[in-house]
Amino acid sequence: MAEQETYQDTHQEEQQRLERSLSDIDKQLSEIGPRYTGNDFTEQMLDLQREERKRRLEIARKEPYFGRIDFQELPEGSSDSEANGDLAKPLYIGKAGVAKGGGNELLVIDWRAPAASLFYSFTGGDASAAYDSPDGEVNGYVHLKRNLMVRGGELIRMVDSYVRGQEEGAVSDEFLLYRLGENKDNKLRDIVSTIQEEQDRIIRAERNKALFIQGVAGSGKTTVALHRLAFLLYQYEGRIRAERMIIFAPNRMFLDYISGVLPELGVGDISQTTFSDWSIQLLEHEVTLADPSETMAHWFEQPRSAEELEHASGRYKGCLSFKAEVDKRIEEFMAGIVPETAFQPLDGYVLTAAAMRKWYDTDYGEELIMQKRDRLASRIRRWLESELKARNVTDKKKRAAAMQKLNAFVKKIPSYTAVQLYLSLFKGKTALASMPRAIAKTTAERLGGGSAAAEDLAALAYIQLRLHGLKTAPYDHIVIDEAQDYSPFQLEALKLCQRTASMTVLGDLQQGIHAYVGIQSWKELTRLFDAEQTEMFELNRSYRSTMEIIEFANHILGGMTGEVKPAVPVFRSGEPVVSEAADEEGWLPAIADTIRSWQAAGVYDTMSVIGRTARECEIIHKHLVRQGIEASLVQSKQPTYGGGLTVVPVYLSKGLEFDAVLIADAGEEAYGELDAKLLYVGCTRALHMLKLFYRGQRTPLLGSWEV
Structure with missing residues (x-):
């Protein structure tokens, strides 16, 4: 009392x-x-x-x-x-x-x-x-x-x-x-009142480093990165600016989901984009982006073998050996910029190749490639104008002949756009001999039609930056979310956008579902920086889901090996994970009945039915609508997430979280041995309740787990 x-x-x-x-x-x-x-x-x-x-x-x-x-x-x-x-x-x-x-x-x-x-x-x-x-x-x-x-x-x-x-x-x-224990709405929220010690160390870490954060599902890594931006602006006020910071997120829907955090912290003017959108804008829309859903559908709508994943074109174009080939082609272009012969517009007028080489190497030494090329061309024009003036040449025919020769000479100085130079790697006599023929043919056809696949954008952005540089001021800080799905080549391109490395790179190897483009070890990215420039953090504690859900999700990954430790749940107990068999005839009605029971209980604000494929989700969504159940269907190009009841393919659910999740089909045909990370992603979207249906035999990924 x-x-x-x-x-x-x-x-x-x-x-x-x-x-x-x-x-x-x-x-x-x-x-x-x-x-x-x-x-x-x-x-x-x-x-x-x-x-x-x-x-x-x-x-x-x-x-x-x-x-x-x-x-x-x-x-x-x-x-x-x-x-x-x-x-x-x-x-x-x-x-x-x-x-x-x-x-x-x-x-x-x-x-x-x-x-x-x-x-x-x-x-x-x-x-x-x-x-x-x-x-x-x-x-x-x-x-x-x-x-x-x-x-x-x-x-x-x-x-x-x-x-x-x-x-x-x-x-x-x-x-x-x-x-x-609170329910979620359709936006990620700030965590200033509950920041934990290990999260605070990351937020307040030194600015001029590339911070790598391996964070398990629900560890708060995205929110920590956003709070780090707010901290850096406070700590280095006057030295860094919000408009010189940028956040790279996996898709536009995720950008909408996280859009409320920085305003809640009183921070504005930070660019938030995807690598694809940023690259297309950097290239000044010289190409359009090929439909990203085609790539995802290609890999997620049907089972794939380990060999197919290992030899995927995205991994080839994202590796450092391919970057070396791109660098070699850029060097070849640079070597051919300065003419090897003298310029003689009229008898007795001689501009030697040595003089042009001196201008290029000495006067323009630190400038960008195309700036140096254009300045050389302008310098040659000014040289001719100066010579004509010094010799008092007034004869119009003589001047016209000199200018004609000038234009012809300057025109021979090589000039490429990023797309043209990149296309030369795949087409004609200049195509790389080491390039797999199928990749070269498909890429050349796509680029020739004015579009580029997402896997081509790292090289295109890199070439554009080497040729023309960044049109804006260098970035003070870069945040890369879901970085396990980035290639080394993408980071090499982004490094060109900073004078000093200042990045927060975060992700989870256990959620690396885009194996056809992403990394398998953080060492693939950390080795791109000097050792003193990097710092690695691990967030193993999961704050999102209950103990029951985390333990179940860890079991799915139990047979995997790697450098990542399993998630450690906060001591928050909840409902047991449930799995039920469903025959073909009763499968859709069972999904609808489960949703009705959750809605009738009035406990959950956000719910999701997570399907294996986009086609499966369309079928589920249509059935729910016919049953009078209001639901939104998430598709690959969707820019916003509206909350409530959502039907979403598992490969588009990453980064989102819901009070209750129903895995529509955890049968062996839906999730094979190579799909452990995919099923793990789906299960770890749930905060309080997780239920799985399965048609036919249950996926072997669940093993002997009793649910």
Whole structure:
């Protein structure tokens, strides 16, 4: 009873503190005033500062803070001191820093600030704690760590995860488990209130490195990468800019799914795209992208052998040996740019090959290939104009003859677009002898028709960057999501877009379902950088699914070998995984009945039926609609994910998550021995409930698992 009264008193104190904070924020907002619309530059700059302050206050108004940590700072030079709670200062952590009354005293500390790192790094114990500040390391004692949930101006939940002097128990994860137990909507959300220690280390890692993150399904790696962008903008304010950051996601639907995270963190202007869309734009739409669904259908709509995967054209065109062939062709082009013969437009006029070579090598040494080529052509034109002027040549016929020879000479200086140079690898006498004939023929025909397959874009982008460079400023930071599906050649192209490597590269080898283009080991990508430029992180803890679902999914991959450890679930128990046999006649009705029962229970906000193929999903979707069940069908070109009930092919479900998942058919014909990663992806989309139907014999991937 006494504990309950103490909790209520503390809750009331926190609510009163919250109300004072909101009142202060409202007062500051009311004092900002209207926008300045005049032409005075100083006033315009002041107005931008006021708008930035207004933006931070509006973020804070929705949820002023989510955590509190009471920290007693030790005096400078002190090696130890008796912990004294009376000397501890309460620090409230929120998405945006707010000064009390607009002054110097902080009402809320920004989650990215050095002192706020204590909230994430401190996990308990009576020993002293420390954080790195701009002035050096700050040491002290933590007396209280409190999680707070604020909604609509009310304190909804309060959990003390650490109180100095009290026995520590399971309460440390209570708030996290509560948040993980919430239902999902159709957007990925920020995790600032539940960032874990291992995630925080990645977010706050050094900027000028290529960070590689191997994260199991549900480890929060995508969200961590987005929070890292927000942190870098805060930590390096004035040195890096949001408009010089870029995020590469696997498809447009996934971009829509993650689109809410950065605005929630108060970050805008960061480009978010796919590698295909970015490449086509870089190439100035000289080619269109061949239908990506054709490639996926080719590999996912029917079983494939290990040999077919190993010798797929996408793996050939993504490897470093193919890049070496591209580099060789670029060098050949460069070697032929400077004419080997003198230019003689008129008798007695001679521009030697040696002079042109000197211009090219010395005067334009550091410039891009096509810039050097165009500047050489311009220099030759200026040389002729200068000679004609110096010799006072006014005869029109003589001048016309000289200009005619000039145009003919300049025209012979080689000039390629990226597509033309790339096509030379596959067509005619210049085609590579080592190129498999079928790949060369198909590629040449496609490029000749004005389109390119996704597997060609790495080489095309690389050639474009070598020839013309990036039209914008170099990127300050690059995020690559689902990087296990990237080839080494793609990363080599992106490296050309930065002066210094600053990347966050994340993925999961266990979800590497695009084996026809992707990597089989992170070493394929990390070796592209110097050792001191890279850092590898592993996130093995899965926060998405229940223990039952994670253990079941790990069993599917149990027979696989590799460098990845199995997922470790958070101690969150739920419903057991269920599998049921379904005959052909009763299969579709059973799917509809399951969905109806889930909807009637009113427990799940988002549900998904995951099919093996696009054709299977179309059949399921039509049946559900005929049964009066509202559902959306996900297709390869779909730009958005709307939530609710979704029918989706398993190979398009990666990155998404749902409260409840029904695997439509886990029979042996649907998932063979080579499809373990594919089935693993489907099962790990589920947060709270997972059920599988199977037609015929159950897939051997489940082995002896009893479900």
